[in-house]
Amino acid sequence: MITDDRMTAFIRSLEGPEDPFLGQLETDARRAGVPVIRPEMKSFLRVLIALHKPQRILEVGTAVGFSALLMAMAASEDARIVTIEREEDRILQAQKNFSMHPAGAKIELLQGDAADILPGLSGSFDMIFMDAAKGQYIHFLPDILRLLVQGGLLVSDNVLQEGDIIESHYAVERRNRTIYRRMREYLYALKNTEGLLTTIVPVADGAAVSVKMRGHLEMENR
Numbered sequence: 001m002i003t004d005d006r007m008t009a010f011i012r013s014l015e016g017p018e019d020p021f022l023g024q025l026e027t028d029a030r031r032a033g034v035p036v037i038r039p040e041m042k043s044f045l046r047v048l049i050a051l052h053k054p055q056r057i058l059e060v061g062t063a064v065g066f067s068a069l070l071m072a073m074a075a076s077e078d079a080r081i082v083t084i085e086r087e088e089d090r091i092l093q094a095q096k097n098f099s100m101h102p103a104g105a106k107i108e109l110l111q112g113d114a115a116d117i118l119p120g121l122s123g124s125f126d127m128i129f130m131d132a133a134k135g136q137y138i139h140f141l142p143d144i145l146r147l148l149v150q151g152g153l154l155v156s157d158n159v160l161q162e163g164d165i166i167e168s169h170y171a172v173e174r175r176n177r178t179i180y181r182r183m184r185e186y187l188y189a190l191k192n193t194e195g196l197l198t199t200i201v202p203v204a205d206g207a208a209v210s211v212k213m214r215g216h217l218e219m220e221n222r
Contacts, residue, residue, distance in 0.1 A: 038204035054126035059083040061132030065094035072103035118143035135179040160206025
């Protein structure tokens with residue numbers, strides 16, 4: 001955890017009742033070891049959606065559909081969500097979950113690797129939620145910024161890597177060093193790309209919230 005455990009427990013204790021279906025889905029996913037967003041991130045996303053009122057949301061990394069359903073429930077009735085997932089077993093579970101909840105009617109699931117799907121996407125999105133393989137964020141970024149409308153929000157989850165991000169390269173486990181290096185590169189790009197305004201907040205495992213300030217962004221394709 002990147003915040004004090006007692007403070008985290010206190011904040012979580014303040015949460016009100018969850019939608020029964022969503023609550024059970026979260027419980028089942030955690031028991032099965034499927035990654036879903038943390039409780040603090042749930043509240044953060046709901047507040048961002050309430051403030052920004054996005055009509056079109058893109059999610060990169062569906063897993064079993066928990067966060068897509070949460071965002072669909074938080075968004076307006078006419079909002080639409082496009083979400084991308086590559087793992088076949090998770091795709092099947094997400095499709096089932098979407099079919100079992102009324103908010104699932106707002107969601108379109110694209111099956112495949114985001115690296116293949118994103119370049120072919122057209123149109124634009126008011127909000128994009130990045131919650132896929134952390135080492136791929138930097139590679140997805142050029143297409144993400146192309147698809148984001150001017151004034152749109154990019155929300156990136158798990159950017160502080162449970163505190164590893166501030167450690168020396170040699171203090172990070174060897175198997176995690178590539179992800180560590182790419183995440184540092186990603187955060188630098190978010191903070192230094194022309195036309196992009198970004199704040200990084202220690203909510204859950206760290207979230208970066210970026211606003212596309214101008215239509216033209218100077219960034220090399222990676």
